[in-house]
Amino acid sequence: MHKRYVSVAAALGLAVAALGTSSVASAATSADSAKSTKATVSAARYAGSAEEAAANKAFFEAVVKAVAEKRAANPGVKAVTVTYSTQRAPSFRQQIATSTSIWNAAVSNVKLQEGTSGTSFEYREGNDPRGSYASTNGHGRGYIFLDYRQNQQYNSTRVTAHETGHVLGLPDNYRGPCSELMSGGGPGTSCQNAQPNAAERARVNQLWANGLAKAMKQVEAAK
Secondary structure: OOOOOEEEEEEEOOEEEEEOOOOOOOOOOHHHHHHHHHEEEEEOOOOOOOHHHHHHHHHHHHHHHHHHHHHHHOOOOOOOOOEEEEEEOOHHHHHHHHHHHHHHOOOOOOOOEEEEOOEEEEEEEEOOOOOOEEEOOOOOEEEEEEEEHHHOOOOOHHHHHHHHHHHOOOOOOOOOOOHHHHHHHOOOOOOOOOOOOHHHHHHHHHHHHHHHHHHHHHHHHHH
């Protein structure tokens, strides 16, 4: 029985914030991949790690940068919107829609919106021994992978909302109570809460107010 969520981060260009299995996850690159990327994949333990924190931060910063670049190219656009695609996760469209509604009602400085082109991330589905996780390529695009087995064991909307929380900038806190969305699988399969608590809502609003302003300055300076 899976009771914990695990994060996996690749050292070069790949960041993953994951809801995974109770054991320590590990990954090995193929010989060809190792030659071409020279990347090292490391596993983060249940209690969290520096790699895990870096993975969460990388995903958020990549998305914020992409949003800032879009706003710089279209200065008349005032709304801060992060778009996503569900085309590769048809089985979870209801959970994704519910997760989007939860976050859009919870925060005011950023909104999630489904789109078909120019999206910042997409949802995918399938089987993975790591469970569900969020991953970015470091350039403003990434995906949330939703694992079939895990979504049968845990509240599926909670899993989806938790992973979406990484896109919005929140790290895992496996030691937290069920009332804390980012505690993930820490409280066990009986936890049904899919709502971020007050502290998590405030943190997302703060991150997007400060993070976007910083990213906009960087984009302007790079012109």
